[in-house]
Amino acid sequence: MPRPIAATIHTAALHHNLQRVRQSVPDAKVWAVVKANAYGHGIERVFEGLRGADGFALLDLAEAERVRHLGWRGPILLLEGVFEPRDLELCSRLGLWHAVHCDEQIDMLAAHKTQVPHRVFLKMNSGMNRLGFTPARYRAAWARLGALPQVDEISVMTHFSDADSPRGIGHQIEAFNAATQDLPGERSVSNSAATLRHHTDARLRSDWVRAGIVLYGSAPDFPENSPAHWQVQPTMTLSTRLLAVQHLQPGDTVGYGSRFRATEPLTIGIAACGYADGYPRHCDTGTPVLVGGVRTQLVGRVSMDMVTVDLTPVLAAGVAAGFGTEVTLWGRASTGAILPIDDVAQAAGTVGYELMCALAQRVPVVVEGAA
Numbered sequence: 001m002p003r004p005i006a007a008t009i010h011t012a013a014l015h016h017n018l019q020r021v022r023q024s025v026p027d028a029k030v031w032a033v034v035k036a037n038a039y040g041h042g043i044e045r046v047f048e049g050l051r052g053a054d055g056f057a058l059l060d061l062a063e064a065e066r067v068r069h070l071g072w073r074g075p076i077l078l079l080e081g082v083f084e085p086r087d088l089e090l091c092s093r094l095g096l097w098h099a100v101h102c103d104e105q106i107d108m109l110a111a112h113k114t115q116v117p118h119r120v121f122l123k124m125n126s127g128m129n130r131l132g133f134t135p136a137r138y139r140a141a142w143a144r145l146g147a148l149p150q151v152d153e154i155s156v157m158t159h160f161s162d163a164d165s166p167r168g169i170g171h172q173i174e175a176f177n178a179a180t181q182d183l184p185g186e187r188s189v190s191n192s193a194a195t196l197r198h199h200t201d202a203r204l205r206s207d208w209v210r211a212g213i214v215l216y217g218s219a220p221d222f223p224e225n226s227p228a229h230w231q232v233q234p235t236m237t238l239s240t241r242l243l244a245v246q247h248l249q250p251g252d253t254v255g256y257g258s259r260f261r262a263t264e265p266l267t268i269g270i271a272a273c274g275y276a277d278g279y280p281r282h283c284d285t286g287t288p289v290l291v292g293g294v295r296t297q298l299v300g301r302v303s304m305d306m307v308t309v310d311l312t313p314v315l316a317a318g319v320a321a322g323f324g325t326e327v328t329l330w331g332r333a334s335t336g337a338i339l340p341i342d343d344v345a346q347a348a349g350t351v352g353y354e355l356m357c358a359l360a361q362r363v364p365v366v367v368e369g370a371a
């Protein structure tokens with residue numbers, strides 16, 4: 001029998017979360033952002049749940065090929081554009097739309113031979129200071145692109161640094177609007193956080209929202225708001241089973257470095273999941289976990305292949321007849337109980353994004369609800 005660990009991808013939850021985005025912005029088209037192998041879920045595994053989107057956005061050309069290979073004939077957007085001249089050949093061949101964020105990318109386009117002009121998204125650096133033309137240089141870039149026979153329609157785009165937090169979008173959207181007001185073409189501005197939190201802001205017009213994390217059931221502004229607040233559902237469950245039970249006496253310690261010491265008699269369970277599965281080693285005593293659907297906590301350090309959990313609230317748990325009680329590291333237990341990935345990420349000092357993306361290769365993945 002293989003190790004009992006598995007990740008489950010919930011197709012119905014992906015579909016639900018996409019509908020949730022549509023509710024927020026009924027007039028916008030939705031890019032389903034599937035970069036980083038669909039935030040660790042697997043592009044092929046989320047395709048069924050997200051095929052109701054208007055397009056797929058990603059960064060990696062090989063991932064774009066995979067989306068086309070799935071039979072998707074609609075829009076695909078390269079969020080960082082091309083990296084070298086020959087990437088443009090793939091764009092022409094597969095009909096990929098691409099961001100343009102720097103002069104070098106315009107140079108490459110100008111030298112590119114193509115029968116079909118490309119649809120491009122000209123990116124403004126409105127304050128994030130990663131990619132894009134500054135507001136002062138934006139219109140010159142627009143004019144240069146517009147004069148190229150290789151270019152079809154130009155859309156305008158920018159990306160928010162603080163849509164999830166108190167600073168908000170004001171400083172960026174003002175700059176963006178001022179520089180793009182009279183430019184034709186579609187606008188793509190909002191990420192998940194802006195889509196959920198700022199869709200009623202009159203300054204924000206996004207013909208194409210770029211929804212990432214919200215589709216995967218994590219709250220972009222956790223802990224201020226939870227996934228339950230935004231009515232999104234977990235799309236990835238990481239679950240395993242108990243391998244053993246230990247009965248500790250006061251003074252007994254648990255795991256490497258004896259990080260946990262029992263002060264009273266304590267029953268703990270040993271579960272088959274460790275940092276080599278993508279479970280963060282930064283989690284320690286106190287990190288929430290579900291055993292048999294009951295919320296309890298980790299005790300002691302995460303090791304490569306195992307974690308240790310407090311069984312106090314669920315003393316019936318065990319390994320009877322070689323079949324250990326279900327342990328849910330994040331996502332949905334068989335009982336229906338939910339442990340948001342955000343709660344676990346917080347305990348590890350990170351965000352849900354990182355945990356999803358770090359799911360290890362060795363974990364078998366099951367797609368629930370696939371056609």
Ligand SMILES: *Cc1c(COP(=O)(O)O)cnc(C)c1O
Nearest residue numbers: 033079159191192210211212213
């Ligand atoms: C990743 C990404 C998004 C999606 O961000 P979320 O916070 O996951 O919604 C949107 N736009 C760009 C340019 C991105 O790189």
